[in-house]
Amino acid sequence: MASSEEDGTNGSSEAGDEKEAIGKRRRLGFLATVWLTFYNIAMTAGWLVLAIAMVRFYMEKGTHRGLYKSIQKTLKFFQTLALLEVVHCLIGIVPTSVLVTGVQVSSRIFMVWLVTHSIKPIQNEESVALFLVSWTVTEITRYSFYTFSLLDHLPHFIKWARYNFFIILYPVGVAGELLTIYAALPYVKKSGMFSVRLPNKYNVSFDYYYFLLITMASYIPLFPQLYFHMLRQRRKVLHGEVIVEKDD
Amino acid sequence: MKHYEVEILDAKTREKLCFLDKVEPQATIAEIKTLFTKTQGKSLKDEDVLQKLPVGTTATLFFRDLGAQISWVTVFLTEYAGPLFIYLLFYFRVPFIYGHKYDFTSSRHTVVHLACLCHSFHYVKRLLETLFVHRFSHGTMPLRNIFKNCTYYWGFAAWMAYYINHPLYTPPTYGSQQVKLALTIFVICQLGNFSIHMALRDLRPAGSKTRKIPYPTKNPFTWLFLLVSCPNYTYEVGSWIGFAIMTQCVPVALFSLVGFTQMTIWAKGKHRSYLREFRDYPPLRMPIIPFLL
Numbered sequence: 228m229a230s231s232e233e234d235g236t237n238g239s240s241e242a243g244d245e246k247e248a249i250g251k252r253r254r255l256g257f258l259a260t261v262w263l264t265f266y267n268i269a270m271t272a273g274w275l276v277l278a279i280a281m282v283r284f285y286m287e288k289g290t291h292r293g294l295y296k297s298i299q300k301t302l303k304f305f306q307t308l309a310l311l312e313v314v315h316c317l318i319g320i321v322p323t324s325v326l327v328t329g330v331q332v333s334s335r336i337f338m339v340w341l342v343t344h345s346i347k348p349i350q351n352e353e354s355v356a357l358f359l360v361s362w363t364v365t366e367i368t369r370y371s372f373y374t375f376s377l378l379d380h381l382p383h384f385i386k387w388a389r390y391n392f393f394i395i396l397y398p399v400g401v402a403g404e405l406l407t408i409y410a411a412l413p414y415v416k417k418s419g420m421f422s423v424r425l426p427n428k429y430n431v432s433f434d435y436y437y438f439l440l441i442t443m444a445s446y447i448p449l450f451p452q453l454y455f456h457m458l459r460q461r462r463k464v465l466h467g468e469v470i471v472e473k474d475d
Numbered sequence: 476m477k478h479y480e481v482e483i484l485d486a487k488t489r490e491k492l493c494f495l496d497k498v499e500p501q502a503t504i505a506e507i508k509t510l511f512t513k514t515q516g517k518s519l520k521d522e523d524v525l526q527k528l529p530v531g532t533t534a535t536l537f538f539r540d541l542g543a544q545i546s547w548v549t550v551f552l553t554e555y556a557g558p559l560f561i562y563l564l565f566y567f568r569v570p571f572i573y574g575h576k577y578d579f580t581s582s583r584h585t586v587v588h589l590a591c592l593c594h595s596f597h598y599v600k601r602l603l604e605t606l607f608v609h610r611f612s613h614g615t616m617p618l619r620n621i622f623k624n625c626t627y628y629w630g631f632a633a634w635m636a637y638y639i640n641h642p643l644y645t646p647p648t649y650g651s652q653q654v655k656l657a658l659t660i661f662v663i664c665q666l667g668n669f670s671i672h673m674a675l676r677d678l679r680p681a682g683s684k685t686r687k688i689p690y691p692t693k694n695p696f697t698w699l700f701l702l703v704s705c706p707n708y709t710y711e712v713g714s715w716i717g718f719a720i721m722t723q724c725v726p727v728a729l730f731s732l733v734g735f736t737q738m739t740i741w742a743k744g745k746h747r748s749y750l751r752e753f754r755d756y757p758p759l760r761m762p763i764i765p766f767l768l
Contacts, residue, residue: 426643431725 259320264377266311271370273305278363291356295343302359306339335362337442338404345420346411354410358403361396368392390461397457401450408439415439483511544615551605554624558632559598565636566591577642584646586654590639590722593661594632597714600669608672610679612686631730639722647723660717667710670696675707688753701757702765704746708738709763739763 255263280298285291295302309332315321316328343355372389375381415421421435479500483493493511502510518539566587570578582588638644647653674697678687691698699706715731742762749756761768 425638425641426645428645428648428723429725430638430641430645430723432638 255320260377263315263320264374266315267370267374267377270305270308271367271374273301273308274363274366274370277301277305278367281359281363291353292351294359295350295355298359299344303339303344306335306362309335338407341421342408342411342439346414348414349407349410352407352410354403354406356403358400358407361400361403364392365396365400386464390457390465393457393461397450397454401446405443405446408443412436412439481507483507541617543618545618545621546615547611547613548605550616550621550624551609552602553621554628555598555601555605557625557629559595559602561629561632562591562594562598562636565633565640568640568642572637573642580642582640582642582644584644585651586646586721587639587644589654589658590718593658593718593721594636597665597718600665604669604672608676610676610681610683631726631733635722635724635726635730638724638726645723647721653723654721657717657719657721661714661721662717664710664713664717667696667699668707668714670694671699671707671710674700686752688749688756699765700760702760703742704749704760704762705738705742708742709765712738712763739768 277298280301281294284294284297288294312321313325313329313332316323316325321328338358343350349355368385368388372381372385375385416436419435421433421438423431423433425432477500478496479498479502481495481498482491483495484490485492495507495510498507498510519536565572568577568580647657674692674694675689677692678689679685689700691700696710697706699709703709712731712735715727715734719727719731739762746760746762
């Protein structure tokens with residue numbers, strides 16, 4: 228799932244751990260706080276730049292065609308930089324699970340590099356614009372939320388945005404991603420790209436076409452889980468409901 | 476000396492959490508806290524005696540529903556029988572797996588037949604050990620584990636078997652030299668793994684759940700206990716590395732890697748609990764790889 232709506236990343240006071248009380252700040256070292264604040268400001272800025280570039284493009288050209296090509300360098304830079312978030316979890320300055328963050332960042336990297344970048348014919352599909360817009364708004368909200376949390380000055384609107392925008396943005400983003408992968412399928416099948424056939428001396432094969440199909444199928448169990456998790460977090464944070472979580 | 480009765484309530488819900496009825500007047504809050512957490516912390520064992528618990532004369536026991544459970548034996552038998560059966564489906568090239576012209580044909584490579592023997596032997600050994608050798612500490616595990624575990628074992632077995640028994644299978648680059656070396660590793664590690672299972676069984680009398688430090692016995696395969704807490708896992712990884720070299724098949728290597736990762740986690744946990752439970756635990760031992768990990 229490419230939406231990075233998981234809580235607790237980037238040093239915010241939200242813990243991915245359900246049991247930690249929302250709003251309780253983990254005691255971070257000074258250096259870690261400085262670094263994370265810098266990182267989150269940089270990412271907010273980066274995605275803001277992307278947003279402005281996209282708006283300007285549409286105002287000048289009036290179409291989504293060519294949009295990806297015009298913003299691809301910036302997109303690749305900032306989305307790939309997000310790999311650092313996995314490191315943040317690994318070294319413990321962010322209280323989210325490495326696995327969850329890893330999955331989310333990987334799915335974004337996958338979408339950018341292994342689908343949109345690599346399968347040129349689909350770069351002008353509407354679905355690409357759809358997920359780009361969704362990602363941009365999501366990330367600006369998310370990174371500014373983390374930034375303000377780290378600075379201990381969280382404007383109510385940012386908190387509200389972080390826990391309400393996803394209701395629309397998340398399904399929209401998923402739709403954009405799925406439609407893009409679907410559009411890419413015929414080109415993948417025809418070109419046999421990223422695939423390994425038998426016989427070979429390592430006795431393994433890989434068919435990227437079927438891999439994409441399985442990826443699309445995996446959205447079915449994953450998307451509802453992540454979506455309902457965010458809905459539960461929303462109820463907890465915005466309405467102070469005491470939710471009884473199923474004990475694992 | 477007059478004793479105090481101390482009642483601890485949850486601050487938010489006012490629900491009674493604990494009742495300590497024989498608290499010394501000189502007890503500090505810290506001591507009361509430990510009395511409370513001791514009665515709430517780790518699970519009690521079936522063998523614990525009521526009188527010996529630190530609860531005074533009124534004992535409050537907390538019940539935690541572990542959810543649907545299934546016996547370890549059932550899980551092991553199911554998860555091991557699958558690979559044994561599934562591999563054979565591919566070995567005999569049962570219809571609808573490979574092209575129809577290959578149905579029920581046999582590979583012309585010796586190593587493919589050898590691999591089938593090794594794989595089948597491995598899982599037969601596991602099944603027999605489950606039935607006759609292992610002595611389990613816990614009777615049951617959560618029910619969802621059987622689905623998780625079977626997906627893992629059966630899935631990987633099918634994936635490996637598909638390539639090894641494929642009509643387009645390519646035998647190892649260094650031919651029979653490579654196969655012989657790999658087979659030797661495999662056999663040694665299987666014997667080693669079995670020896671460790673027997674040694675562990677002998678540590679524990681039938682029907683008991685006692686835990687003791689394992690030590691090397693007269694059997695040279697058990698001498699690995701000098702260097703490692705869980706030599707059974709060490710030998711298991713070795714067996715699969717041997718099998719990977721023998722078949723020169725990437726899925727087998729991946730299976731070995733995943734298994735190694737999981738067994739390392741288990742070994743580290745076991746090593747830590749040995750260290751916690753036994754003051755005199757041999758300091759030279761590492762969890763799974765001598766001197767390294």
